Amino acid sequence: MSSFDYDLFVIGGGSGGVRSARLAAGLGKRVAIAEEYRFGGTCVIRGCVPKKLFVYASQFHEHFEDAAGFGWTVGESSFDWKKLIAAKDIEVARLEGLYRKGLESAGAEIIESRAELTGPHSIRLVKSGKVVTAERIVIAVGGGANPHAALPGHEHCITSNEAFHLEKLPRSIVIAGGGYIAVEFANIFHGLGVDTTLIYRGKEILSRFDHDMRQGLHQAMEAKGIRIICSDLMEKVTKTAAGGLSVETLNNGTLSADQVMLALGRDPYTTGLGLEAAGVAVNERGAIVVDAYSRTNVPGIFALGDVTDRVQLTPVAIHEAMCFIETEFKNNPTSPDHDLIATAVFSQPEIGTVGLSEEQAASRFDEIEVYRAQFRPMKATLSGRAEKTIMKLIVNAADRKVLGAHILGHDAGEMAQLLGITLKAGCTKDDFDRTMAVHPTASEELVTMYSPSYRIRNGERV
Ligand code: NDP
Helix, strand or coil, X not given: CCCCCEEEEEECCCHHHHHHHHXXXXXXXXXXXXXXXXXXXXXXXXXXXXXXXXXXXXXHHHHHHHHHHHCCCCCCXXXXXXXXXXXXXXXXXXXXXXXXXXXXXXXXXXXXXXXEEEECCEEEECCCCCEEEEEEEEEXXXXXXXXXXXXXXXXXXXXXXXXXXXXXXXXXXXXXXCCHHHHHHHHHHHHCCCEEEEECCCCCCCCCCCHHHHHHHHHHHHHHCCEEECCCCEEEEEECCCCCEEEEECCCCEEEECEEEECCCEEECCCCCCHHHHCCXXXXXXXXXXXXXXXXXXXCEEECHHHHCCCCCHHHHHHHHHHHHHHHHCCCCCCCCCCCCCEEECCCCCXXXXXXXXXXXXXXXXXXXXXXXXXXXXXHHHHCCCCCEEEEEEEECCCCEEEEEEEECCCHHHHHHHXXXXXXXXXXXXXXXXXXXXXCCCHHHHHCCCCCCEEEECCEEC
16 A cells, blocks of 8 residues: 555546546546536536537527528527526536546545645645645646737636626627637627627638638638638727727727637646646646656656647547556556547538648648549528538548548538548548448548549649
8 A cells, every 4th residue: 555645636627637537546546636616627617518509509590591491481589698508507517417426436536626736746735725645646737718918908808718608698799819719609609690700810710720621611701791800910908988898900990899709729727736846847838748648757747638738629638548547557558649630610611620731731742632522512502501511632642641631511520530530540542432422411522532633743733
C-alpha cells in the first residue's frame, strides 16, 4: 500500500478528467476527482451538447418553409427562447447526472471543490482547506473563452458561456471571430431570427479549412441573410443610452446591436492552479507542456485535454485520457494519435472534414489530384431552397492515397466520421472507385467522382 492518500487525483471533471478517473477507479485504483463547478466540462455544460441542441432549434424555420414544396401547409409558428433554454438545461443536468453516476459506480470519490497543487504530489482542496496527497495527478481543467481584455469595452460583450443563458433572445448581435464558435453561433442566432453580423480579421472565415469549404459556407451564410465582414477588427464597444451596444470597427464604421459576442479562441485555464508550487512548466499561452504520453516535466503529474492546447476537441481529450490509463495503469505504453482527426463545424450547411486541405496537400506533395463535385441536394429540388453541396477528395498522384476529404452540406459531420476511418486505414482513390454507391444519397458522390477535376503539379494548377 502506497503512503499517498490516492493512487490518482484528477483535477477537472470534464471529458478528459472524468474518463481518466472512471477508468482508473474501475481498475481498482484509489481515485478522487475534484471539480469546482459542474461535472461534464465544456462539452456537456457550455459547449458541444447545448450548442448542438441550439443548432437543431435554429433549423426549424427552414424545415417549416421547405415543407410547402412537399405538399404540407404549416400553420403559424412562433419561437420561445425561454422554453428552449429550460429544455436544454434539463438535458444538460441529465447528462451531468450520468457523468457523476459513472464515476460513483466505478468507485471514484467525487470532490466538489476547486483543487490547487501545492507540490509534486500534494493538492489543496480550496473549499475545506484540506491538503491531500496522490501518487499520480492528472490536470484536466480545460480552457476558458478568450475575454479579449485588450478591447476597450470587452466587459460589455458576452462569450459562448453567456450565450447559453441569455435572459432574452437579442434582436441583433455582432459576433467577433471566424472560427468554429463564431460561425456556429452566427448560424444559430440567425436561424432563431436574430439580425446577425460576423466580423473577422482575416480574408476569409475558418482560416484552417479548405478554401472551397470556406468560400462555400461564406456564400451560403450570406445568402441566408447573415452579414459577414472580413478583414476588419472591433476597436471599441460602448453602451448606448438606449441600452444597446455600439461597436466601432477599423474599416466599416460603427455597428449597433443588442449583444456583442466574442468568439476569439479559448485559453488554457491554468491561472492560480499552483503550477509554480509544483514546478509544472507552461508555454507562452499558459498551456501545460506535455510529452507524447501526456507527462509534464514533473514526474507523477500529467495533463490532458484543452489545458495542454494540443487539439481542443472533446474526443481528443477522451482519447488522451484512455492512452494515459493504458500507459500508467495497464503497463501498455500508448501515446495519443493526433493524426487525421475528423472534425465538423455545425454551421448551416455543415462542414465535415478530415486530412489535408487542397492548399496543405499542394504544398507538401509534388502532384495532387483534386476531385470536386458541386450539386443541389435532392431535398432542395422540391423545397426550392437555393443551396448547394460541395464534396472534395484530395489525392496524392504518386500513390493514389486519399490525403483529404471535405464536405459542405447536410450531415457533413456524420459523413466525416466515416471518411475518417477510410483515411486512417490509408485507403486509395482506387478503393473509393471500387466501392459501390448507396443510392440515392448525397454521399454516393464520394465514390463516383471518377476523373480528377484538376491537378496541382509543383504548386501550379494544371
Ligand atoms: P478558433 O480557434 O476556431 O477561432 C478563433 C477565431 O478568433 C479565429 O478566427 C481567429 O482568427 C480569431 N481571433 C483570435 N484572436 C483574435 C484577436 N485578438 N482579434 C481578432 N480575432 C481573433 O476558436 P473558437 O473560439 O471558435 O473555438 C475554440 C476551440 O473550440 C476551437 O479551436 C475548436 O477546437 C473547439 N470547438 C470545436 C467545435 C466543433 O468541433 N464543432 C465547436 C466549437 C469549438 P485567425 O483565424 O485569423 O487566427
